[in-house]
Amino acid sequence: MKCIVYKGKEHMALEDHPMPTIQDPADVLLRVTMSAICGSDLHAYNEDRAGQGQVMGHEFIGIVEEVGPRVERLKPGDRVVLPFGLGCGACFYCKRGWHPQCPHYQRFGLGSLPGGQAQYVRVPMADANAVHLPPELPDETAVLLSDILCTGYFCAEQGSIRPGDYVAVVGCGPVGMMAQMAAHLFGPALVIAIDTVPYRLDTARYLWGAVPLNAAEPSLRERVLALTEGRGADVVLEAVGTEGRGLDTAFEVVRPAGTISMVGVPTVDTYTYPLRKAYTLDLTYKVGRCPARRYIEQLIPLLQTGRIHPERIITHVLPLDQAPEGYRIFASREPGVMKVLLKP
């Protein structure tokens, strides 16, 4: 089967691998019908962070091809989405909705499992993780449930936004876009989008009606104060990660007694936390990897009724064969590039 394999910094290759097979009675084999490139794939691509030979891809949906003997809730022909990381579904953490803390947690693509930028993928612990998709949900929309739609929602939910709040979103890449869209589910008076790339800021304004602020221009804090009755953002959603500059911005624009909710993936071990300021201002800071499994079923009705349209961020749908080009395009951050899907 065809799949996309990490070969080193800025080098992805289309390869032909043997078909995956059922290895455990709880496995299913999935024929992938749509896959996507995630910003975290891009970090791997740009910074040599994936393992040599890793089959990439943790955002995908597909059709069940074969089921292991202990699988009960799935049968061949079922159309399902998987969260990007899998939990056992029965432990202390899974029961509380914190699958990334499950002792059996495994991730596709960038983790221990071969990924879904491939024609087929083996899915362990399938009963506990696969979610059936309603037939009317297009592949392009459904594939976003595996990671970035849930991650954006998680970021917004953790921010404890109340109706009438001013929300700032730092980072207008695909996850930041999802966080903005999700923020609107909590009734904010205003969403402020912060980035340094004009195309992304324009997109934030166009898609979700955000007020865009270019962080590369001076006096960011003053501009935020001017939009928030002089007090700063009630809630800041951070969708940048990396070395922490997005987090610097979050501390710059958050209001006293406000909350920073961060889902951006850090690439550094530590961050110089403004402790005295945080103490004096009574700040709450939440950061973490999204337990996507917790949210998929909650979000599907919002897609079905058209209440949210995450697929608006999709700019490219390429055949899987062209994934190396897809990575190049996504890495370019050029105008017109936001989210790249791969169709096997």
Add this chain to the structure above:
Amino acid sequence: MKCIVYKGKEHMALEDHPMPTIQDPADVLLRVTMSAICGSDLHAYNEDRAGQGQVMGHEFIGIVEEVGPRVERLKPGDRVVLPFGLGCGACFYCKRGWHPQCPHYQRFGLGSLPGGQAQYVRVPMADANAVHLPPELPDETAVLLSDILCTGYFCAEQGSIRPGDYVAVVGCGPVGMMAQMAAHLFGPALVIAIDTVPYRLDTARYLWGAVPLNAAEPSLRERVLALTEGRGADVVLEAVGTEGRGLDTAFEVVRPAGTISMVGVPTVDTYTYPLRKAYTLDLTYKVGRCPARRYIEQLIPLLQTGRIHPERIITHVLPLDQAPEGYRIFASREPGVMKVLLKP
């Protein structure tokens, strides 16, 4: 000054009364710039429930004309809105945001205080209750803050709607309209509007994108099940009150382990509660008079940024002189009639 006075069943009169004056050091005198007729005024009008000679009106805004000697936060010329009921601001209940339970609670119009369908009104405990209005907020919008916008929001908030929920709103009068609009601040997948008046159902669809269901047609429950994955509404907002038929409908359409939040004003002392059903289905039921003071400042930013447009329900703005005609129009429930404002 001119004011509208209750004279008996279906009889309101324009009268000339002496100007109100400051009676307590914490009073202010307000020159009313906009007033409205509320559904509860209509109950009084239709059912002879107000006191003879009562100056009507508990929805109004205005300009401070004169302030008592202990007033600190207000000065002549300030433009303010008042909640329809006033609390002391300092007691156990007021501190928890439950002003209607304040021992000093007083209501305009239908309560002990002469109302705001008048050129001037005396406002007791003014510092604790008056809220400054931003200059850019039109009178037509701002006047809705005194009652129905807050009441609709309270109804939705008490329902504990979560993103993705199915919400049914029973009653599509002005308060039901506000409840529908407010429900959207909590991210529902769908809002279902239930009423028996076609014009009101059409308006619910047109203004807020609700799915309208006519309760006068058969199989209401089945139609709700068809819209809610077969389970019923996660949350039901009741905006009918009176003898409890709206509440009957709420119990008919709510899902197991769901919540009914009711702000409709009952005109009966008791209701035959389906206790065994509620026990078996694990239902939550909240009912009450809205503590409008709690919400005014929270909702103003949503009006300023255009996130909500409650003024869309206004169908008539009449001069105060024509209030008797306004009551007649509102009471007609004819197509084209939703909310009637009165301009002194």
Add this chain to the structure above:
Amino acid sequence: MKCIVYKGKEHMALEDHPMPTIQDPADVLLRVTMSAICGSDLHAYNEDRAGQGQVMGHEFIGIVEEVGPRVERLKPGDRVVLPFGLGCGACFYCKRGWHPQCPHYQRFGLGSLPGGQAQYVRVPMADANAVHLPPELPDETAVLLSDILCTGYFCAEQGSIRPGDYVAVVGCGPVGMMAQMAAHLFGPALVIAIDTVPYRLDTARYLWGAVPLNAAEPSLRERVLALTEGRGADVVLEAVGTEGRGLDTAFEVVRPAGTISMVGVPTVDTYTYPLRKAYTLDLTYKVGRCPARRYIEQLIPLLQTGRIHPERIITHVLPLDQAPEGYRIFASREPGVMKVLLKP
């Protein structure tokens, strides 16, 4: 095997039935090590509400004797507790912790399943429902997890008690005792116990430090006001059910903007709800059957560390053979009788 069978009003019999067997691949067969008589068993006994020939008992623990072929989490020899009602663990309601609303919900004893006042019991959907017990937890304590400890906790939790609140508990039978004990986990300033039976009131005072109030004496409301700074109970926990007199009491003693949480099982279809009062006072009312499965694992650590001692309410531990006498004793409501266990 020996089991206790309902034979008609006030008539329980010890019978010898064939051993239950595995009928479904997800079943386990349990050897019961401790069982209990519940207040709802007593209703059946007193009021002829169980089915002729029903094997009684929904509170029990035991040792797994045999497991069906699809059971994964349990093996012979495991010591487990079961909730009194079973859910599938995977549906919309089970995932949200509302197992009594599961379409596959089944109850032992009073429901469709033969009960646990027996030497052996068949347990369907065992993986989703059985919870392992720590070895140090005595049988007498553990058996209370199957119903009344969870039900009392559920009642308290639904009441949304905040530290410093005044809590009234109506009904001092076994469930009311558990509700009082559980209420203390939420930091109330005071727990007021209301009943008409002096022994039960004395027990409430002795075991949990409650202030006992005899509802048979005059001026109950005034006595509650005197204990609550004149405002009534912030939260009322109702553990009576039946025809609704306990609920009458709850409405009598709750404070404005307070909450009534009820787990008492009603024996009537409807209740005359004081609607106007509830509206005027902004009351919240929750009622329902406890989803015991949701709480068992949460409560076990509290038992292990000795933070709670529900076993204090046990007054009788009889051999299973003497269950008919156990029912008679429990039904007597005599001084010295609170909770009766049955040891097979």
Add this chain to the structure above:
Amino acid sequence: MKCIVYKGKEHMALEDHPMPTIQDPADVLLRVTMSAICGSDLHAYNEDRAGQGQVMGHEFIGIVEEVGPRVERLKPGDRVVLPFGLGCGACFYCKRGWHPQCPHYQRFGLGSLPGGQAQYVRVPMADANAVHLPPELPDETAVLLSDILCTGYFCAEQGSIRPGDYVAVVGCGPVGMMAQMAAHLFGPALVIAIDTVPYRLDTARYLWGAVPLNAAEPSLRERVLALTEGRGADVVLEAVGTEGRGLDTAFEVVRPAGTISMVGVPTVDTYTYPLRKAYTLDLTYKVGRCPARRYIEQLIPLLQTGRIHPERIITHVLPLDQAPEGYRIFASREPGVMKVLLKP
């Protein structure tokens, strides 16, 4: 009047100052009846952090002696407690209970206001801040409401402890003691007390039944895991502050998806936050100065009913004259020293 004045590192002096007077119409003049030395006073004493000539003391209660002309809720003779910092009571932050973020926030002793280790103190914005004390509450208990009891409660509340949780408290000084006691109001299965001073650990065990762990001994994390089913503390309350070593410990012992709530006052500007770990573990971190005003009325009933006994931590009550000796004793951290009160 006599008062205690900061004269430089480890030097407090009893001085005779002019009586304070009413300076603003909203002031009251208070005759102090009990005062206390706080751990933050000690930081100032040890590290030369207060201003030269500052009258010390932010924990005190007293009797109103004189009131300004705009004061409405207080009169001479009233016995009241003040929070250690004052807010206006009417701004965005005060209304949400975040008084430390009020633009008019002022603190006694270590802030801009002369403190309460004195015979008299001027209290600005008195109506909004002073809380009446019930007569039966002893001075020794009531004085703890001004800061450390509220601060300990705030710390616990921010931790979002659920019944059955394992809670670790880092730091067993007076605030850590209050945090432990307050934690019990949220129903934890266990409170683990962490410190390096044996006397403090013994006191934690003796007063609140905590399991004491000496952080100076090896393998702290392993010992916490052994007490928490192998997962770490669900919630960690940090009551150390200073350079952040307590926070290091908090990150060491918190469980995945857990919460750290910190009220320890930092003496450094920044902290090396373990960002990658926090991301991978989905951690929540809250830090801040306690809005004591928010909690005083909520906690008083708990004191009145004897549900909590914060006064158990008091080890010394000295005449105000002996305050310099009191500071020396408190600074010694010797066995037998926990909380020092000063009686004018």
